[in-house]
Amino acid sequence: MEARLFWIGIAMFAYAWFTKRWTASGRLDDKLRASLWHALFLGLAGFSVTLIAVLSVESRLKFVGASAGSLSWREVVAGFVGGSLLGAFGLWRAYSSAEGAEKRRHFLNEDLEWAETVYSAVILASLLMYFLVQAFKIPSGSMESTLRIGDHLFVNKFVYGVRIPFTDKRVLRMKPVAAGDIVVFRFPTDDPESQHCGGTQFGKDFIKRVVAVSGDTLEIKNGVLVRNGTALGKEPFTQFVDSFRGDAPALAPPPALYQELWAGGALDTKLGDSMKDHFGPVKVPAGSYFMMGDNRDRSCDSRFWGPVHEKYVKGKAWVIYWPPNRMGAI
Incomplete structure (x- = not known):
């Protein structure tokens, strides 16, 4: 579990890093790019939440940590389905927004705040689980x-x-x-x-x-x-x-x-x-x-x-x- 959380944190860190730089440079002013970037964030979020949910269910069925070093097919499929659904919703939500560029900019700022919160929290949690205490x-x-x-x-x-x-x-x-x-x-x-x-x-x-x-x-x-x-x-x-x-x-x-x-x-x-x-x-x-x-x-x-x-x-x-x-x- 701690390894999964760590890589989720790294993915969110990368998203936040690129969002800051591309927003400042104007690369995300384009309607399609902004919509796809918002969709990517929701896709990452959907994949992560689904993955953690599957791991939590599995850990309650048997004394097992996700320690095998690679994702199981169940984790990959469930995460892909969850990420795809939420990502598709994000693309539709941003691209069809009637308020245009201002609303899409709001979505991206919101995504950035969430990404920064998530990556700091999950990386800290993964380090605690890896080095100190685990349930x-x-x-x-x-x-x-x-x-x-x-x-x-x-x-x-x-x-x-x-x-x-x-x-x-x-x-x-x-x-x-x-x-x-x-x-x-x-x-x-x-x-x-x-x-x-x-x-x-x-x-x-x-x-x-x-x-x-x-x-x-x-x-x-x-x-x-x-x-x-x-x-x-x-x-x-x-x-x-x-x-x-x-x-x-x-x-x-x-x-x-x-x-x-x-x-x-x-x-x-x-x-x-x-x-x-x-x-x-x-x-x-x-x-x-x-x-x-x-x-x-x-x-x-x-x-x-x-x-x-x-x-x-x-x-x-x-x-x-x-x-x-x-x-x-x-």
Whole structure:
């Protein structure tokens, strides 16, 4: 979402910049040019509003940020339709104005004021969302009962360091990612066709708890986590909804191949979900984390699709702000 807002702000900035210069030079005194320029502004506005509306609906249907790096066909089509309709209205409105040049000049001045307001607001909002704090909504029960369906929360995006744009580097790190942290991250794949958890997860945002960090060895025995040789026992935040624990895979790969498949995100293609209660041992690679949902029987997590490299981490779950009876720090 923050990337979309940023480019909307850049588009509005460009519109305002050209409007000022072309109005001063008289290039927009022509009836057709002025009408087309007004139509362009309303088209940009229509595209932007429709795009944000589609993203808002999608984010409420599933825990997903528009982070895949490219516009989906749904966003493009919806935005184009919204922009075209409003742009056509703007062209008709300006060109057919009975009051002539004075009215068209009024339209352009109005457009300029709106463009300057919008670009400053959305660029500021996108920077806040990219560097500091972002809001998310929980659509599934994989983190119950810590986080419930419908919870709205803020994510602290600077606690693990401020990300330098267009890089995977962070600066001003306040603390490292630690076991026990609840973290929001982009699904760990750069392959748009990668299939996990029953579908394509590329570009989606997930929220899970960190159970192991770089260098840790993790194993699951009959549903119990064993980290670095120590059984963690019954963890107070976990939830098990199945009344039984599954059997260990009958034909697990040799340890070296097991590690390789898991680190490459391909273990679930070999073992399905048979490693839900019996897993590993594996060693978490350098710069990566092992993520699991608190609702262990209903979470598709690092057991199935592998480690999460730190470049995919977006921030730490901070506070629930809605509904009122759930407000509080996480």
